[in-house]
Amino acid sequence: MRTAVLSGKGGTGKTLLAVNLAAVAKTATYIDCDVEEPNGHLFFKPEDVQEEEVVVKIPQVDKERCNGCRKCVEFCNFNALAYAKELIAFEEICHSCGGCVMVCPEKALTEKERVIGKIQKGTAGHVRIYTGILNTGEPSGVPIIKKLLAEENPEANKRVFIDCPPGSACIVMESIKDADYCILVAEPTLFGVHNLNMAYELVQLLKRPFGVVLNKCLEGENPAKEFCLERNIKILGRIPFDQELGRLNSNARIAAGESEEYAALFADILEAVRREVRHETVADS
Secondary structure, three states, X not given: OEEEEEOOOOOOOHHHHHHHHXXXXXXXXXXXXXXXXXXXXXXXXOEEEEEEEEEEEEEEEOOOOOOOOOHHHHHOOOOOEEEEOEEEEOHHHOOOOOHHHHHOOOOOEEEEEEEEEEEEEEEEOOEEEEEEEEOOOOOXXXXXXXXXXXXXXXXXXXXXXXXXXXXXXXXXXXXXXXXXXXEEEEOOOHHHHHHHHHHHHHHHHOOOOEEEEEEEEOOOOOHHHHHHHHXXXXXXXXXXXXXXXXXXXXXXXOHHHOOHHHHHHHHHHHHHHHHHHHHHHHHHO
């Protein structure tokens, strides 16, 4: 059972929610797909951490063999190859499809490996932690996310929580495309509604079942709540605007492990997700 936690921008509380849901689950895997700025490991402080490099394959040109026919240039939809007196490969925008190697009639192209980041694996109590880390300056974290999500093949009764990158770009789509359920985290402001709508449109596009958790809730008007009510979107729970919760979170402390009140709060949200997933399963059968 894979549950993805996402939001239209950073800072809404998706890591707060994903970390605490994994903490209150009996057995769980936490996967940090926010590969540009992963910080879930700061909360869990995993032990027995193992590292593995993530590589992509890119073209390597044999200038002696290349006759300048430009078939590889014409094939590449991403303009990662150009011919100007000699064949030039732009490694950073190559999507590693291997097509250029296949179409070259002179066998002037082979593939070499380039390291773009790494994956860390560790444990903290009953939680297994997977973290993806993209090297600085790399244009895309999609290959790392693909490898992250292929690492864990959970049993049906095991909870997997995917901490997604912020926004709605390709890296987010890759993170949620195989999720069984998505949780959208929203703030109670007009800006929060704008960002919630981005995530909402994405899960609609990918036809993923979803619900919303309202974070930083205060008494009074809540535009994000109104957004959900107008569209009949399930509100899974509300996290209050709470000074103590903010203090714990800013110090990388897992709130559910510090207070019975917070443990109950996140356990209730997890139970709401379970009910929704059961409902979706029955509806699809």
